[in-house]
Amino acid sequence: MPYDQVGKAYFAFDEGWLKSLTQSPAGRLSIIRVEGDSMAPTLNAGDDILVDLGDCNERLRDGIYVLRADDALVVKRLALHPAGRRVTVQSDNPAYPDWPDCDIEAINCIGRVIWAGRKIG
Template identity: 50%
Template sequence: MIAVDGDSMDATLGDGDDIVVDLSAGTRSLRDGVYVLRMDEGLLVKRVAIGPSGKLSIRSDNPQYPDWEDVRAESVNIIGTCVWTGRRL
């Protein structure tokens, strides 16, 4: 379980939300979903979609943040998939 830091996935995930990450989900069983990625010594939570060419789109749910299109799957370090979220009231 980790806490979301930032607003790039608003309204799906908010700053401070807790998420459970399934670490067994690697690129072998990759499908569209919300994933935790490691990039430049930090962790990111992003929506990942697989295009017809097999390349990935990495997106933020908050339209204020940029998306990355046509990314090779082997160039992305996927830590796991988000399987549950909860937030404090």
């Protein structure tokens, strides 16, 4: 194992299980650790999420996504408006305001959250 990889956490997923989640190849998937509480109780700080980097712009639909906002990555729920190319960006934690009626072209989507894991206890 290369020196720069020592101490880094690794996840191993069964290929068949991954294929049941997404059609994207494993190289288009990424694990990200959640920071903050804006998506609580759905996702909490310290949760690990599996992000499908190939499931975004062309296939955008209601769901939880990783977005780039300025220089930061944020995890938010997107709710597409039934008519037009508009979307509401939501936090599951009601303490955080929604971003209503956003132009879908202004959303910098990184990928769709397809799995979450967390420590119990």
